[in-house]
Structures are given as structure tokens and as C-alpha cells.
Amino acid sequence: IEFVLFLEVLLLMFNLFFISKVLRKKHLKDVHLQQVSVRRFASFNLFSIEDQNTEEETGTWVQYRSIFYPKYSVSLRFHNGLLNVKDVLTSFDNTGNVCLWPSEEVLAYYCLKHNEIFRDLAVCELGGGMTCLAGLMVAISADVKEVLLTDGNEKAIKNVNEIITRNQNAGVFKAQKVSSCILRWDNETDVSQLEGHFDIVMCADCLFLDQYRASLVDAIKRLLQPSGKAMVFAPLRGNTLNQFCNLAEKAGFSIQRHENYDEHISNFHSKLKNEEKDTYEENLHYPFLLILTKQR
């Protein structure tokens, strides 16, 4: 009996090993699907995702390549699967850990397209989530002085640190300095130690959090040097973009608001509106571009 039991346990272990292998393989292929299922529509077709066949316990590495500027690509690590209970209970905001949002891809594409504007400048991305894709695109394509990738979420920044190390080892950065840190817009120390340091501050899809909108405006204002500019991409998400603009104007920014800033994105937006009525919601998915300039 003991021998039969032993054989059964052995068989069970073999099955578990086999199933976990199959699931892991499948997971790698599902990174794209996972992204899509969270944000509900595929994308504006700006980046392709290639498997790197590197799987880890908690993350999956992929190569994110610009479709319009294919010589630019970075290794990104996405968190595997759903968030665990500890993450949800102990972090203040996990929206940057669940997927890479369309506005971030649009900001990244826009940075590649206009990479000459970053020459010799110090650039900071705020609320960049688990990848900070846009800041990375600046770092690989522009003759930029310095790129600081930030988010208020610890788990997101741990991931970004690993992404920086891997891309640094691959020698893809053009920027003289690329680093990352936790930066909470509502944390006095985080903001004051970088006060007036940046020529460009940028962020994507960060305007919807009612309790942090005012501190985001304040952080942008304080982080920028006097002639600095902020580049903000975000969907309307109800009245949240307007509320941000009102606060920014009150804080002394002049704002240029662009709905049509790129031909491909405008055309793709029209196509999605017509052909993907069930999944594409302009209010949630179409990013506007705001350029903020300090006036006083």
C-alpha cells in the first residue's frame, strides 16, 4: 500500500509540475490579453509586444517596440496576474500596477515623435506606474540630460528599478542619467527636495484622483524651474480633466489644450468610435494633451 501511495504522490507531483509549466507558458502569451482585458480596448496601435521568454515568479519581461519608430524598443516587466490582498490593503493606489494605460502609450509615442524638444533638459515623469514607459522612451531616444521616473506606489517603483537596470545593462539609454524614486505629490519632503529642478514634467492619466488633484498641480508647479513646461495626457474621465485645468489656472499656469495633436491618433480614434462601439469609450479612453506653462 505504501508503495502505491508513493507512486500516486509521485504522479501527482509530476502532474502539478506539468500543469504549472503549461500555465506559465500560457501566461507569457497572455500579457497582451491581460492588458487589454483591464483597459477594455486594445490600444491606439502604437507599440508591439514581443515575448522575451524570461518568466519570473512575479513578473513577465517583454520587449515593447514603437510601431512608428521601430528602432526604439525597451524591455518592460509587467506584474503577473491579479494583485494580491496585501498589495491592495497596504498600498494607497494600485491603478498603475494593473496595466499600462492608453494615455501612457500616447505620451510615450508623442515623446518619440518630438524627441528633439528634450535636448539637454532635465525631465521628470510623475505617476508613471509600473513601467514609466514615456520616460523610458525619452531616455532611449533623446539627447536628454537627465530622466527621473517616479510614482507614489512602492511596488510600481520597485518594478521600474528593475526595468532601468535591465535596459542599462543592454546599453539602450541615450540619456546621461536615468533614475527612479518614489515621489508622492502630496508628500512635502518628496517634492521639496527636487524643487525647481526640472525643465519638463510629464504625466499620463493622473487627473482622476479627486483627493490628489490639487497636490498634483502643486507638485508640477514646484518641481518645474521658472520657464519649465508640463506635458499632460489624460482622457476627460467625466469632469476630472476640466477640474484639473481649473486648479492649474488658479495656480498660475497658462494652459494649451489640444484634442487633435496627431493625425494617426485622431484617425484611429474615429475608427474606434465607429467600429468598436462596445468597448471604446471616448470619455475614458481618448487622451487630450495639455501643455502647462508657468506664468508667475
Ligand SMILES: C[S@@+](CC[C@H](N)C(=O)[O-])C[C@H]1O[C@@H](n2cnc3c(N)ncnc32)[C@H](O)[C@@H]1O
Ligand atoms: C491610472 S495610473 C497611471 C499610470 C501610468 N501613467 C499609466 O498611464 O499607465 C495613476 C498613477 O498615479 C499614481 N498616483 C496616484 N496618486 C499619487 C500621488 N499622490 N503621488 C504620486 N503618484 C500617485 C498611481 O500610483 C498610479 O501609478
